[in-house]
Amino acid sequence: MRHFTSIRQLGSLEEALKAAKYVKENPFADQALGRNRTALLVFFNNSLRTRLSTQKAAMNLGMNVMVLDVNQGAWKLETERGVVMDGDKSEHLLEAIPVMGCYADVIGVRSFARFQSREDDYNEVILNQFIQYSGKPVFSMEAATRHPLQTLADILTIEEHKTKARPKVVMTWAPHPKALPQAVPNSFAEGLDMTGYDFVIANPEGYDLAPEFTRGIKVTHNQDEALEGADFVYAKNWASYEQYGQVLSKDMGWTVTSEKMALTDNAFFLHCLPVRRNMIVTDDVIESPRSLVIPEAANRVVAAQTILKMMLESL
Amino acid sequence: MRHFTSIRQLGSLEEALKAAKYVKENPFADQALGRNRTALLVFFNNSLRTRLSTQKAAMNLGMNVMVLDVNQGAWKLETERGVVMDGDKSEHLLEAIPVMGCYADVIGVRSFARFQSREDDYNEVILNQFIQYSGKPVFSMEAATRHPLQTLADILTIEEHKTKARPKVVMTWAPHPKALPQAVPNSFAEGLDMTGYDFVIANPEGYDLAPEFTRGIKVTHNQDEALEGADFVYAKNWASYEQYGQVLSKDMGWTVTSEKMALTDNAFFLHCLPVRRNMIVTDDVIESPRSLVIPEAANRVVAAQTILKMMLESL
Amino acid sequence: MRHFTSIRQLGSLEEALKAAKYVKENPFADQALGRNRTALLVFFNNSLRTRLSTQKAAMNLGMNVMVLDVNQGAWKLETERGVVMDGDKSEHLLEAIPVMGCYADVIGVRSFARFQSREDDYNEVILNQFIQYSGKPVFSMEAATRHPLQTLADILTIEEHKTKARPKVVMTWAPHPKALPQAVPNSFAEGLDMTGYDFVIANPEGYDLAPEFTRGIKVTHNQDEALEGADFVYAKNWASYEQYGQVLSKDMGWTVTSEKMALTDNAFFLHCLPVRRNMIVTDDVIESPRSLVIPEAANRVVAAQTILKMMLESL
Numbered sequence: 001m002r003h004f005t006s007i008r009q010l011g012s013l014e015e016a017l018k019a020a021k022y023v024k025e026n027p028f029a030d031q032a033l034g035r036n037r038t039a040l041l042v043f044f045n046n047s048l049r050t051r052l053s054t055q056k057a058a059m060n061l062g063m064n065v066m067v068l069d070v071n072q073g074a075w076k077l078e079t080e081r082g083v084v085m086d087g088d089k090s091e092h093l094l095e096a097i098p099v100m101g102c103y104a105d106v107i108g109v110r111s112f113a114r115f116q117s118r119e120d121d122y123n124e125v126i127l128n129q130f131i132q133y134s135g136k137p138v139f140s141m142e143a144a145t146r147h148p149l150q151t152l153a154d155i156l157t158i159e160e161h162k163t164k165a166r167p168k169v170v171m172t173w174a175p176h177p178k179a180l181p182q183a184v185p186n187s188f189a190e191g192l193d194m195t196g197y198d199f200v201i202a203n204p205e206g207y208d209l210a211p212e213f214t215r216g217i218k219v220t221h222n223q224d225e226a227l228e229g230a231d232f233v234y235a236k237n238w239a240s241y242e243q244y245g246q247v248l249s250k251d252m253g254w255t256v257t258s259e260k261m262a263l264t265d266n267a268f269f270l271h272c273l274p275v276r277r278n279m280i281v282t283d284d285v286i287e288s289p290r291s292l293v294i295p296e297a298a299n300r301v302v303a304a305q306t307i308l309k310m311m312l313e314s315l
Numbered sequence: 316m317r318h319f320t321s322i323r324q325l326g327s328l329e330e331a332l333k334a335a336k337y338v339k340e341n342p343f344a345d346q347a348l349g350r351n352r353t354a355l356l357v358f359f360n361n362s363l364r365t366r367l368s369t370q371k372a373a374m375n376l377g378m379n380v381m382v383l384d385v386n387q388g389a390w391k392l393e394t395e396r397g398v399v400m401d402g403d404k405s406e407h408l409l410e411a412i413p414v415m416g417c418y419a420d421v422i423g424v425r426s427f428a429r430f431q432s433r434e435d436d437y438n439e440v441i442l443n444q445f446i447q448y449s450g451k452p453v454f455s456m457e458a459a460t461r462h463p464l465q466t467l468a469d470i471l472t473i474e475e476h477k478t479k480a481r482p483k484v485v486m487t488w489a490p491h492p493k494a495l496p497q498a499v500p501n502s503f504a505e506g507l508d509m510t511g512y513d514f515v516i517a518n519p520e521g522y523d524l525a526p527e528f529t530r531g532i533k534v535t536h537n538q539d540e541a542l543e544g545a546d547f548v549y550a551k552n553w554a555s556y557e558q559y560g561q562v563l564s565k566d567m568g569w570t571v572t573s574e575k576m577a578l579t580d581n582a583f584f585l586h587c588l589p590v591r592r593n594m595i596v597t598d599d600v601i602e603s604p605r606s607l608v609i610p611e612a613a614n615r616v617v618a619a620q621t622i623l624k625m626m627l628e629s630l
Numbered sequence: 631m632r633h634f635t636s637i638r639q640l641g642s643l644e645e646a647l648k649a650a651k652y653v654k655e656n657p658f659a660d661q662a663l664g665r666n667r668t669a670l671l672v673f674f675n676n677s678l679r680t681r682l683s684t685q686k687a688a689m690n691l692g693m694n695v696m697v698l699d700v701n702q703g704a705w706k707l708e709t710e711r712g713v714v715m716d717g718d719k720s721e722h723l724l725e726a727i728p729v730m731g732c733y734a735d736v737i738g739v740r741s742f743a744r745f746q747s748r749e750d751d752y753n754e755v756i757l758n759q760f761i762q763y764s765g766k767p768v769f770s771m772e773a774a775t776r777h778p779l780q781t782l783a784d785i786l787t788i789e790e791h792k793t794k795a796r797p798k799v800v801m802t803w804a805p806h807p808k809a810l811p812q813a814v815p816n817s818f819a820e821g822l823d824m825t826g827y828d829f830v831i832a833n834p835e836g837y838d839l840a841p842e843f844t845r846g847i848k849v850t851h852n853q854d855e856a857l858e859g860a861d862f863v864y865a866k867n868w869a870s871y872e873q874y875g876q877v878l879s880k881d882m883g884w885t886v887t888s889e890k891m892a893l894t895d896n897a898f899f900l901h902c903l904p905v906r907r908n909m910i911v912t913d914d915v916i917e918s919p920r921s922l923v924i925p926e927a928a929n930r931v932v933a934a935q936t937i938l939k940m941m942l943e944s945l
Contacts, residue, residue, distance in 0.1 A: 028351045036658045038686060048389045048411060052381055052418040056353060059379045064689045066682055069388045073699045074678045075904050084908040086807040091904030095916075095923060096678060099903065102928035103682040177401040273414065274390050274406030278399040286410075293410060298417035343666045363704045363726060367696055367733040371668060374694045384703045492716040588729065589705045589721030593714040601725075608725060613732035 001314055003131050004139040004307050005124070007148040007191040013155070020156050020299075020306040027305065031062030033312045038064045040104035041141065044071070044111040044126065049273060049300050050141045050149070054108055057304035061312065066104070079125065093129055101134035106311050113144040113181035115245030121145065121181075122210065137311050145210075147183045150272050151191035152303035157296040158197075158232055161268055166196055167231035168265070172223055173203035174280040175250045176237035184272050185236050186213040193217060202226035206248045210241050223254055230264040235271050235280050256281040261290070268292050316629055318446050319454040319622050320439070322463040322506040328470070335471050335621040342620065346377030348627045353379045355419035356456065359386070359426040359441065364588060364615050365456045365464070369423055372619035376627065381419070394440065408444055416449035421626050428459040428496035430560030436460065436496075437525065452626050460525075462498045465587050466506035467618035472611040473512075473547055476583055481511055482546035483580070487538055488518035489595040490565045491552035499587050500551050501528040508532060517541035518553075521563045525556050538569055545579040550586050550595050571596040576605070583607050631944055633761050634769040634937050635754070637778040637821040643785070650786050650929075650936040657935065661692030663942045668694045670734035671771065674701070674741040674756065679903060679930050680771045680779070684738055687934035691942065696734070709755065723759055731764035736941050743774040743811035745875030751775065751811075752840065767941050775840075777813045780902050781821035782933035787926040788827075788862055791898055796826055797861035798895070802853055803833035804910040805880040806867035814902050815866050816843040823847060832856035833868075836878045840871050853884055860894040865901050865910050886911040891920070898922050 001009055010016040023030075039058040043051065051067065058065045068074060077096055078089040085092065100107060111126040121144040130138045140148055158169065171188055185201075190213055192199040201214065202223045208214065220226050227233065235256045240246045255278070261267060269281065269291045277283055286293060316324055325331040338345075354373040358366065366382065373380045383389060392411055393404040400407065415422060426441035436459040445453045455463055473484065486503055500516075505528055507514040516529065517538045523529065535541050542548065550571045555561045570593070576582060584596065584606045592598055601608060631639055640646040653660075669688040673681065681697065688695045698704060707726055708719040715722065730737060741756040751774040760768045770778055788799065801818055815831075820843055822829040831844065832853045838844065850856050857863065865886045870876045885908070891897060899911065899921045907913055916923060 036690070038689070040682070043388060046388055046390055046405075048383075048406065049414055051388065052355070052383065052415065055381050056379075056418045059353070060351075064686075066685050068678075068682065072387060072702060073673060073676055073681065075676055078907070082908075082913060085906035086909055090676075090906070091678065092907050094907075095903050095905060095927075098924045099679055099927040100682065102924065103686045103931060273410050275410060276400035276405070277393070277407050277409075278397075279401055283397060294413045294417065297410075297414040301418060358703060361703055361705055361720075363698075363721065364729055366703065367670070367698065367730065370696050371694075371733045374668065375666070387702055588725050590725060591715035591720065592708070592722050592724075593712070594716055598712060609728045609732065612725075612729040616733060 001310050002137050004148060004311065005127060005143060006146050007151045007187060007194065013194045016152065016306065017156060017159055019310070020152065020302050023305045023309060024302045027060045030309055033309060034058065034061035034063035037105040037312060038066060038103065039106050039108065039308065040100055041065065041067045041108040042100065042110070043069045047110055047141070049297050050110060053300035054141060054304045056301050057308055060305055061308055094133065097130055097133040098135060101136045104136055105315065106137045106139065106308065107134055108139050108141040109143065110141040111143050113183065115179060115239070118244040137314070139307055139311065142183050144181065145183055146187040146190065148187055149300065149303045149307060150184055151187040152306065153296060153299035154188060154234070154270060154272070155191050155195065156299045156302060157270065157292055161292060162231065164231065166198055168198040168229055169232040169234060170226045170230040171201045171234040171236065172226065172254065172256065173207050174235045174237055174254050174256055175252055176276055176279055177250065179239035179245050179247050180237050182209055182238045182241055185209055185238050188234060189213045189217055200226045204249050204251060204254065206240050206242060207238065208241065224263055227260055227263040230267045233261065233264060233267045233269050235269070237280060255279065256285055258282065258284050261285055266290065270296055273297055316625050317452050319463060319626065320442060320458060321461050322466045322502060322509065328509045331467065331621065332471060332474055334625070335467065335617050338620045338624060339617045342375045345624055348624060349373065349376035349378035352420040352627060353381060353418065354421050354423065354623065355415055356380065356382045356423040357415065357425065358384050362425055362456070364612050365425060368615035369456060369619045371616050372623055375620055376623055409448065412445055412448040413450060416451045419451055420630065421452045421454065421623065422449055423454050423456045424458065425456040426458050428498065430494060430554070433559040452629070454622055454626065457498055459496065460498055461502040461505065463502055464615065464618045464622060465499055466502040467621065468611060468614035469503060469549070469585060469587070470506050470510065471614045471617060472585065472607055476607060477546065479546065481513055483513040483544055484547040484549060485515045485517060485541045485545040486549040486551065487541065487569065487571065488522050489550045489552055489569050489571055490567055491591055491594055492565065494554035494560050494562050495552050497524055497553045497556055500524055500553050503549060504528045504532055515541045519564050519566060519569065521555050521557060522553065523556065539578055542575055542578040545582045548576065548579060548582045548584050550584070552595060570594065571600055573597065573599050576600055581605065585611055588612055631940050632767050634778060634941065635757060635773060636776050637781045637817060637824065643824045646782065646936065647786060647789055649940070650782065650932050653935045653939060654932045657690045660939055663939060664688065664691035664693035667735040667942060668696060668733065669736050669738065669938065670730055671695065671697045671738045672730065672740070673699045677740055677771070679927050680740060683930035684771060684934045686931045687938055690935055691938055724763060727760055727763040728765060731766045734766055735945065736767045736769065736938065737764055738769050738771040739773065740771040741773050743813065745809060745869070748874040767944070769937055769941065772813055774811065775813055776817040776820065778817055779930065779933045779937060780814055781817040782936065783926060783929035784818060784864070784900060784902070785821050785825065786929045786932060787900065787922055791922060792861065794861065796828055798828040798859055799862040799864060800830045800832060800856045800860040801864040801866060802856065802884065802886065803837050804865045804867050804884050804886055805882055806906055806909055807880065809869035809875050809877050810867050812839055812868045812871055815839055815868050818864060819843045819847055830856045834879050834881060834884065836870050836872060837868065838871065854893055857890055857893040860897045863891065863894060863897045863899050865899070867910060885909065886915055888912065888914050891915055896920065900926055903927055
């Protein structure tokens, strides 16, 4: 595996979960792999979990880490080719990316959907320029359409808590004040499709995800029906794909409350965080003993370390 | 010692000073202790000395270090429980803190008084949430009411320069254009109370510190009288505790000048820095050979390393 | 060599290039030198290449690294002595610098020309305060008048690509929308003067560099004439030295185009980056196989590591 931008690139999810289990039990066992190797983590957007868990994962592997917040302390970057650069942008991605490549052995990139053009976002313009021009292995720390390190941590968390071979997992849309990208739900759908779980997506009309991510997956516009018998509830907001980037609804009838959780089979609650309390989920649900949001976040180190280890092994 | 938020938690100051002396002479002797341990330093506020000296201390101990500036590159954090999070804050401390706890072995927190509510500040709302929810040992890198790493460095510096067993130490208020927290003077009073020094606090009326920090300590409103025969002058501004957070005076008659220093017994000058020159202290006093501000700042590494070492030993 | 602020301090350029070659071939060979040593990198201005390449160089040498962005997360710094500090600046450089010195073994400083006073800029007020007050070896990561790490990387790149003992190197001014410092061209002129190359500077009238940097060097106001027979074209914008800090021309007739490059002897193209495309240089020239901007940037690690190694050897 040279680049890691989608959970599908793992090939065998089973093997990846086995590798993750090993990493979790032996976090410091592979420091020879990372010695004198540098991970460069490039952030075009905010980050808490990804920033810390990926640093931690790289250090566990004995790597050197450099963090670059592109919008703090570096230069404003031009992304369009052919432009006469007489404005406020001092540097072009076409130089900045290969330069970063010179200083790193692997590059992590966070670059959210910008909602200016569905085509640009779904073509992963920024991430793909890193792959094309950096000359180094690139991994996504959440790009415009996917967040595969999150998905790997999510599935690992489900695997650790499931009590049946084929649990029912419901990913439900929930309300949020602002337009959020589809990266997490797309990626979760992609990952769950690789499991044998009974997987259902519930969202209001107008919020269906891009068809390439939901092909063959049950989608319903009735949340209550979906929640029935669920073993895991994965809540997430996203903006509309069809009316791209629009907030069509803030319907608090979709908030995950204890009444909603009562419809399930005593389900666990999952969310990738950060979460808007009392919009996405009520205080009592997220604080309940069935909430897995913290172990799920803790598994972000394991997911990042598993992937970095695979990338180091391929160098 | 699990958490370190007050100099009083040291129990024996004498033992701590002995430990500090060892650390200063053998800065790299304990790297086995820190190996594969991660210190997460969380800043809600600006920092120069604390940021650098704590990183240095952790690295001297062989630890990995991650620095998080909460207001740069992370998410705006909600602190009130029960809020419908439909505003500009994307994440709740109740999630952010345990998440940070997952990625660290010890957590340093800088969180200044906000002067919105004396009760909230004096209850150390932010720091205590880290203690309650992170699941990890927490140390203060200056909180709302105390700055114990500073105090330890201060006392260490006095110990290194005193020429009598029981020096006279005067902490004097001095003018400043803005409202500053009471953390440093509170903490210094707390620490000096553990020594056998002759300790006096001088401040204008209306500037008495909170009674729990000055119990049994001599407080005067006459600076000249206090300075008489002093061996050490510790200058500091703070806003009023009684009229909480107010600037009641900018009286330049309290500035520490060479005329004021002439009242002392050729005293050393101390200040925690950053210092406003020619408000708190004149150029000539801070630049004089009796000024200890730089060795005092250098001792911040020793203080942080002493505390981190104790915390590592308790893990 | 205690401090490194000018390429002239290298004494023998030949020896330095030999040392650089060794470092490039053996990047991890000298980690014993840097063990338990801390490099503090202080940025008063933006940086991408310098930030990453200097961190990388220090880590290659086994050092600990701390990065301080003065304008992010630290305190606003006063630089004038004698001021009553009652404004928005909380700390004076006269304290901040020796404090930083306490926490570091070597200090890198980036501090651009501010264009408020030619005298202040050309006296290197900030950099020299670090040298005077930090108590530690200081190296320039681009100061007001020179960028010697860049120059060393530039010459190394020319050495690696030249096909004659005495190549013709042309440094040409090119248009830019904003006023840029003269540090890079000054420093390049200073460095090239130490080589045996045929060196020519081409710039419009009013753009002659400070005489101390061009003494004995060919300067022409005719770009086409200069480019004739060139083996290397080094493009760079700078603001006027004579009418200090002014932008006197944005003449796109000085942009480096393929027509201009056709005048040369199939020259290589160099630029320190960041570069404004289609102002300084056209897309086709910078993307051509004769463009060396990326290997030149890669050599920044080598340059920084060569200098840091020399500084460590002198500790």
